Amino acid sequence: MNIVQTVKDRLSDLSKNEYKVAQQVLLDPEAIIHVSTATLAKQANVSEPTINRFCRRIGCKGYPDFKLQLAQQLAKGASYVNSQIDDDDNVSTVTDKIFSSTLSALANTQRTLDHAAIEKTISYLKDARKISFFGFGASASVAHDAQNKFARFTTPAIFSDDVLVQKVAALNSLPGDVIVCFSHTGRTKALCEIAQLGYDNQATVIGITAKGSPLAKYCHVVVSTEVPEDTDQYMPMASRIAQMVLIDAIVAGFALAHGEEIKQQLARVKAGLKDSRFPPQ
Amino acid sequence: MNIVQTVKDRLSDLSKNEYKVAQQVLLDPEAIIHVSTATLAKQANVSEPTINRFCRRIGCKGYPDFKLQLAQQLAKGASYVNSQIDDDDNVSTVTDKIFSSTLSALANTQRTLDHAAIEKTISYLKDARKISFFGFGASASVAHDAQNKFARFTTPAIFSDDVLVQKVAALNSLPGDVIVCFSHTGRTKALCEIAQLGYDNQATVIGITAKGSPLAKYCHVVVSTEVPEDTDQYMPMASRIAQMVLIDAIVAGFALAHGEEIKQQLARVKAGLKDSRFPPQ
DNA sequence: ATATTAATGTAATTAAATTACAAAAACGAA
DNA sequence: TTCGTTTTTGTAATTTAATTACATTAATAT
Numbered sequence: 082m083n084i085v086q087t088v089k090d091r092l093s094d095l096s097k098n099e100y101k102v103a104q105q106v107l108l109d110p111e112a113i114i115h116v117s118t119a120t121l122a123k124q125a126n127v128s129e130p131t132i133n134r135f136c137r138r139i140g141c142k143g144y145p146d147f148k149l150q151l152a153q154q155l156a157k158g159a160s161y162v163n164s165q166i167d168d169d170d171n172v173s174t175v176t177d178k179i180f181s182s183t184l185s186a187l188a189n190t191q192r193t194l195d196h197a198a199i200e201k202t203i204s205y206l207k208d209a210r211k212i213s214f215f216g217f218g219a220s221a222s223v224a225h226d227a228q229n230k231f232a233r234f235t236t237p238a239i240f241s242d243d244v245l246v247q248k249v250a251a252l253n254s255l256p257g258d259v260i261v262c263f264s265h266t267g268r269t270k271a272l273c274e275i276a277q278l279g280y281d282n283q284a285t286v287i288g289i290t291a292k293g294s295p296l297a298k299y300c301h302v303v304v305s306t307e308v309p310e311d312t313d314q315y316m317p318m319a320s321r322i323a324q325m326v327l328i329d330a331i332v333a334g335f336a337l338a339h340g341e342e343i344k345q346q347l348a349r350v351k352a353g354l355k356d357s358r359f360p361p362q
Numbered sequence: 363m364n365i366v367q368t369v370k371d372r373l374s375d376l377s378k379n380e381y382k383v384a385q386q387v388l389l390d391p392e393a394i395i396h397v398s399t400a401t402l403a404k405q406a407n408v409s410e411p412t413i414n415r416f417c418r419r420i421g422c423k424g425y426p427d428f429k430l431q432l433a434q435q436l437a438k439g440a441s442y443v444n445s446q447i448d449d450d451d452n453v454s455t456v457t458d459k460i461f462s463s464t465l466s467a468l469a470n471t472q473r474t475l476d477h478a479a480i481e482k483t484i485s486y487l488k489d490a491r492k493i494s495f496f497g498f499g500a501s502a503s504v505a506h507d508a509q510n511k512f513a514r515f516t517t518p519a520i521f522s523d524d525v526l527v528q529k530v531a532a533l534n535s536l537p538g539d540v541i542v543c544f545s546h547t548g549r550t551k552a553l554c555e556i557a558q559l560g561y562d563n564q565a566t567v568i569g570i571t572a573k574g575s576p577l578a579k580y581c582h583v584v585v586s587t588e589v590p591e592d593t594d595q596y597m598p599m600a601s602r603i604a605q606m607v608l609i610d611a612i613v614a615g616f617a618l619a620h621g622e623e624i625k626q627q628l629a630r631v632k633a634g635l636k637d638s639r640f641p642p643q
Numbered sequence: 644a645t646a647t648t649a650a651t652g653t654a655a656t657t658a659a660a661t662t663a664c665a666a667a668a669a670c671g672a673a
Numbered sequence: 674t675t676c677g678t679t680t681t682t683g684t685a686a687t688t689t690a691a692t693t694a695c696a697t698t699a700a701t702a703t
Binding site for chain 3: 377379380410411412426
């Protein structure tokens, strides 16, 4: 169980004093794992039994169980660090920092995903007559990758770098068609224009983007990767990696939602490509 | 502190009964974090104070501290799992498995990278007159992404999906030009053909691919991501994610190798794109 | 063989967590 | 608004878990 997320999700379920405990937990979870019921009760200005009640309310057996699970969750999150690249870093250091930072971003995305939105996305894609993928700049290759993944299924999947072809694709999307737009910030003007064209055409618009962004206004569902992007000049956009892994999950969910017929399709594609490769030694 | 390792390292420091406790801990560390001194003492056939003595002997404050640190360590280790997707998995489970598996692959790549090969790669790219990127299937979007990243610098960077344009680019690469080929297995025939065209033309060929593969024969340097690819039908190719992060590291190394002038270039590009986005709210 | 040190467990003690119960607060219905 | 019911809350009591004290036993060194 992700304790911090559960606490956040259940704030509205809590009583007045349990809420005070929750606030203390969210304030400094790292410190909490080391303190007694007596200490936490004092900090939160509640009685000791309220601590126990809070723990049971969110699904733990008691306070020791709560502390243990919190510690485990925090330890998972702490495996990955976010670093800056310095001008005098050597190649090994740079490489290590970039990998660690990417791992950190991915772990964070994993923790914060909106699963209901993903399910809704899969549901739309499953019933789509045609799917068009759009992305600009760093997100262009994500859109390209998504098209490549969906090309293994029979639902038509479209991607183009050509801005006119993109507009045609958006204008040509009707009810029953799906448009998928990738943008970390959701502030790219050209992409918002595409999304609006599709939206106004009654196509279903899926945004892999930031909630509340200009792009999100033209989306029927938004899935956000919640990557805090580093503005360091050398640091790459980890969000595009997170978007790609998210698409991997969506593709797998799409395949599962279709059931047995998909396996045969995938097997057919794989077999058909066999001759384009040298055999393994 | 890595509890399990510390226990193993200090077995020879332990008394006869403390050794019995250690054995029980190493037998099933996952279970230990949930049991009381009384229970563990019974399992190890020692007294309760011996449990406490064991904990203090290995450097913990007492048994709760020992359990907490053990739990944290186990949670860190548990981040790196590789899973199969089952037909009855729900979307949350699928998503979690794919993220975890990707994290595992990335962490593995991070640990096994050949830093000398990366340095050599950066050196070739730094001096390149022109860079062409090639990839097929899952690696196509990686090549696309790489071109996009290098497009921010002044060295000409080329990518195309069009197989004829690709051949032209390879035939048109001369000494001083660099060809970068992406392929996890290095067994894609079309890609090997491209690499050979460039190699025979005296262009420098960089392979982000498997060592000893057919493609590697036509490469001046090979950087491998060492991702054991799962043959599960639903599991995505994590290697392309690893390749992308690797390119991130190479791009950062390239930028650092160029020094101060690059910052101005990057700043110029960023400023020039500002108007293509809506301002942040 | 004897003295010293270390290990050990029983019993006692302390600390931490949980339960019981009565009072107070909050909520809903008339 | 009042009253009855339910929920929340904290004090006190109780239980559980962990630690300490002390005497005995075992191991080691002279």
